[in-house]
Amino acid sequence: MLHRNLSSVLIAASLLFPSACLFAQAAPSEQHREMPKPTNLQILPKDISTKDLMAVMHDFTGDLGVHCTFCHEVNAQTHRPDFASDAKPEKAAARVMMRMTHEINTKYLAELPQHEHAEGTEHEGRVSCSTCHQGHPEPPKFTPAPEEHHGPPPAAPAK
Ligand code: HEC
Numbered sequence: 001m002l003h004r005n006l007s008s009v010l011i012a013a014s015l016l017f018p019s020a021c022l023f024a025q026a027a028p029s030e031q032h033r034e035m036p037k038p039t040n041l042q043i044l045p046k047d048i049s050t051k052d053l054m055a056v057m058h059d060f061t062g063d064l065g066v067h068c069t070f071c072h073e074v075n076a077q078t079h080r081p082d083f084a085s086d087a088k089p090e091k092a093a094a095r096v097m098m099r100m101t102h103e104i105n106t107k108y109l110a111e112l113p114q115h116e117h118a119e120g121t122e123h124e125g126r127v128s129c130s131t132c133h134q135g136h137p138e139p140p141k142f143t144p145a146p147e148e149h150h151g152p153p154p155a156a157p158a159k
């Protein structure tokens with residue numbers, strides 16, 4: 001799936017977003033035909049290709065179950081999204097989430113002894129936006145089945 005001469009840019013992007021590589025290969029080019037060069041990237045590599053950037057953005061919409069304008073301000077005059085604008089708090093939240101997800105993967109999961117995923121090769125088991133969000137803007141609450149929460153666990157092994 002990965003090219004032999006994988007650029008460091010793509011490695012950086014794929015570390016942040018595990019499935020970016022897969023999506024980058026599959027994304028139809030028509031979706032980013034008219035996309036101008038990004039001018040306000042603070043987390044992603046500034047020289048990221050349009051294809052890789054769109055792969056990341058499409059992961060966001062899928063992982064959160066939202067449209068682009070959930071995070072991106074729509075210009076009142078043109079009625080088109082102003083992707084460089086930082087007007088929406090959701091975009092700021094997404095940047096915090098990008099940093100957090102990166103840190104979970106590179107700092108905490110990397111500390112686990114069974115963590116054996118070399119950079120840019122195998123991404124299974126890494127945390128992504130979908131791990132928590134599961135297709136929702138706010139991660140769904142998990143409610144254990146009634147029989148599973150009768151109070152603190154017993155001192156002796158159950159049964
Ligand atoms: C969950 C929030 C979120 C969603 C949904 C989202 N984006 Fe983004 N987008 C961001 C963030 C955050 C950045 C800035 C990343 C950075 O600072 O490195 C960004 C940056 C961009 C940029 C670069 C703008 C510039 O000039 O700097 C483009 C273009 C873009 N997004 C397009 C899209 C498209 C198209 C979609 C829908 C397919 C989309 N985005 C969906 C959060 C989102």
Ligand code: HEC
Nearest residue numbers: 060090093094097098101127128129131132133137138139
């Ligand atoms: C470890 C779990 C976790 C991961 C991973 C995660 N998020 Fe979140 N995210 C949350 C929680 C919890 C909230 C707070 C929801 C609330 O306000 O109730 C949140 C909130 C958000 C919000 C604000 C939603 C709103 O309604 O305003 C955005 C946008 C967002 N996350 C985007 C992302 C993106 C993009 C990624 C991947 C780069 C990501 N998240 C990864 C747990 C996570």
